[in-house]
Amino acid sequence: MKFATTAIHGAWDRKNSVRAVPINRTVSYNFRDTEHAANLFALKELGHIYTRLNNPTQDVLEARLAKLEGGTGALAISSGTAAVFNSIINVARVGDEIVSSSELYGGTYSQFKDILPQFGITIRYVDPHDISAWKNASNKKTRAFYYETIGNPSLRVPDFEAIRKVANDVHVPVIVDATFTTPYLLNIIEHGADVVIHSLTKWIGGHGTGVGGAVVDAGSFDWTDPKFATFNEPDSGYHGLRYAHDLGDLSPIAFVLRMRLVQLRNLGACLSPDNVWIFLQGLETLALRMDRHSKNAHQVAKFLLTRPEVVWVRYPGLEKDNSNYQTASKYLKRGFGGMIVFGLKGGRETGKKFIESLELFSHVANVGDAKSLAIHSASTTHSQLSEADLLAAGVEQDMVRLSIGIEDIDDIIEDLKKALSSV
Template identity: 50%
Template structure:
């Protein structure tokens, strides 16, 4: 029976792993090793040539990390995944797998600040230009497309004003122009939204947040939907022989072509791998993802409703409120709830806002979300 026939809560516990064949360990072991013994010279050569899959070096792959990758890929409905040392590292590798100097990205302007900085400073310094558009006007995505556009990018729940990405409109535009749609699904997680079902081709996460869930482990992941045709004409770096990898044409690898290229080139050269212990720690959080997200959403809805009626609150932004401009989109794309992040304004301006933050006792003022 295929694992994907089981429900989400079963798969978040079991996908990608069977009891260890040597020891019988039911829990996922921590393979704290740098390297792996090859059977013989032919075995080593086949691994490096991608003629067979297996472990070579922990910068590229690791059995503990492999369980995490398989599990998240299964939960998202993808064909493969690649764990990274951080969400930012995952995003960097995903983009550099597709783009090089002279290329272009069309991105939603509703972004995490670190992503906005990466897009507006780091990538232009590498010769990759980014055009930002208003996601509430999907036609702007199409208007911004250029001959060298390689990615259309957005976040399921836009940061910081908590907007909902217009999946159907933008995915139709991306498909019409043979451009992959890349989505950061961090705030939603695969429990609340599965972007591949709405036309996305590549998903990234900061697993540091809700997937890890405990505030102890930095990490990220890329997931490949296996649903983009890399021979469509925009990606000669997939269809032409790669001189850095034995002349391999990555498009010949089929559905997992993107994620394999990300692993054996971007991860190989950038080295932003996830440590085995961090993969294990993230797996501990992933096992309770559905339960935590249900409670997160329930709590966020109650807080949003409370704040919307409070005399000292000027406004509240949460897609679970009927007053939010994206309420209907949230009901469609996130039927289990629109996440646990909300924004609100204190009457009295900046001074009142600072006083509120400095007076907090139970809530923590930190640069992270998703801790439980």
Template identity: 55%
Template sequence: MSEKNYRYETLAIHAGQIPDPATQARAVPVYRTTAFNFKSAKHGADLFALKESGNIYARLMNPTNDVLEKRLAAIEGGAAALSLSSGTAAIAFAITNILKQGDELVSANNLYGGTYTQFASILPAWGITTKFTKVNDFAAVEEAINEKTRAIYVETIGNPKLDFADIDEYSKIAKKHHLPLIVDSTFTPPGIFKPIEHGANIVIHSLSKWIGGHGAGIGGIVIDAGNFDWTDKKFDLYNKPDGGYHGLRFAHDLGDLNPLAFILRLRTVGLRNVGPTLAPDAAWIFLQGLQSLPLRIERHSQNALKVAQYLESHPKVAWVRYPGLKNDPSYEIANKYIKGGLYGGMVVFGLKGGYDAAVKVVDNISLFSNLANVGDSKSLILHPASTSHSQLSDEEQLSSGLTKDLIRLSIGLENSDDIIEALDEVLI
């Protein structure tokens, strides 16, 4: 695939794979194996010493996963990628692949509830502090950065309020302070937006959402742009000798692979020693979804816009958020980045009847599934304040833009008229 600069739709089907050389099987095989034979004692030693690339043990790598990783790296314009057992694991291991005890992270505060809890409650137990700032408040970001800061983190579209982050501006600040910019792009899957083209150094996706697309597996992926200089001495994990690799300094001792220091350390230190491995069967499921993603994301976006426009004009609806609505607070920023009118499949809204009205809708709606997921081919509904973000205090919910009346919709691939009719039946 490197011989030609193929476009997105072609890469989603072909990147990272050639027909199986042993059998000539055209589809990607599922390699259900624990380990891989070494050609010799020297071959095995060279693999373990990172002198040669290849398969060692399925906790570290698998040929099925390798296709998924190469395919998503190619689509996102990254240098390499690593799949993990969940999106949450991808976030945790990306952060701890940079930050250690005593370091600080600067993050937007409009995060998925699990991510917020990870940053606010779990990382502090490991000696890592997160300073939260309102999304796109760049003066606050500058103020939060100090000599202990080691990364900036943001979601492209915040979960659940759907504020669109101005990635260019975050990138400018990150470059000014020589900090890696980590972007969770789950709500803007490939085909909508490429964060690396706007200065992101590390991109994260929950594979369980639109990439998989069918609610059939759990997984996450971290994509390394390969464009960050880790030789800056403030990044101890890359400049000090690693005791687990005979004193290897990841930013200096990998030769031609030095630009991939982040992703190689993530695989050989995080994945190898702690083991949040994505099963090859799950990787295969995500590969099936990825092939149709370019088509599906168009339908998701088209349906979501129609639903948002319907809600915007409904007398029972107090407010509605969707980046594709011209009156949305994020419309201007969204249009800075999104081409072709594909704003994604998420819509959130509140009812004039407040919390009680929201719960009544969630409990009585047909067609929609009431569950804590997004990006499925089926339309989904959730009341985040009492479920996915319930671990946040009332104050934390409000500071991130989450109100008690908010209903989150993940708009599926059904006929848009059927989706709107289901909403119309309960908005009475």
């Protein structure tokens, strides 16, 4: 099945008497007998034990996401932030290091800068577009490379395949936050990702009604390298199980299986069945919405270029931004997404006044909604960063971030015209 069909029908048997995927609002599940219960807990067979670990509704979402990404398995989790954190601690522990792009969402940057060091994990930041920097920042302690497909909010696109080549040389997995592209605009596994992260809250959910995250396992990385201790040393919680060696037919999902059995089981960042159902609804229209988001955003970006109040505009699909467009157009064949950033004459204060003058756009801390959204990044989503960190993340003081919705383009541009005229 093609993408749009898989997003609607994937992982759900049409012969099922229930046509729509139901919400399974249950905490626990009946075991057939004591042997069945023991087998489930011992991993001798797979099934449902407790909704913190998995749920029949969640099974469909995870299988559908894995199909859309071309992965071997997936894990749905409580938020995109939880997906990032649990992916890192799944592969790194005390004394290990991660090489990361400096162009990150503010919450991820804070997690990497202030929280992971408390676990003894060091993050080394690099300019993601300087390919030599990835190799130079790597050493024997490096356990993964990390970047975003489109930096938030820099909106710059790294050269994925070039980073993959360096990762191969160092022999580390590539962990990628693909929230801004979704699996519709980009299949990042085809271009070198071993682990894919999504904030389901954004375009996949699509309507600002549920919080959740997901991790997709490409099933391509060889975890038997002894330096990956979490996959090679015996797990005392599962009778000495070594995830890189003892999973048999389940080895292609080693990454997400360990995350489910260790982090999700014991730390509990689970996703509610109701939110799972919300994301299944969102997936069904993802292809349609991403086409509209991309088309609207492209038109808004070109409109902003014509306005005298605007100093600069950044959108991956603008040919004027030659360095970014060259890389973006190499990978993004279906569209360039729904995000735009731009700067206004007058800087930070003018940006605030512009946002307060908008009527159709909602002033909220979110992106990927069917509704158009706006925010001033330096004073909100990235306010915890120092001036130097802001520059490294690609956040200018005058930057306004727009998440373009799927409203009629004439109404979107009319609202922007009025707000620009007011400043």
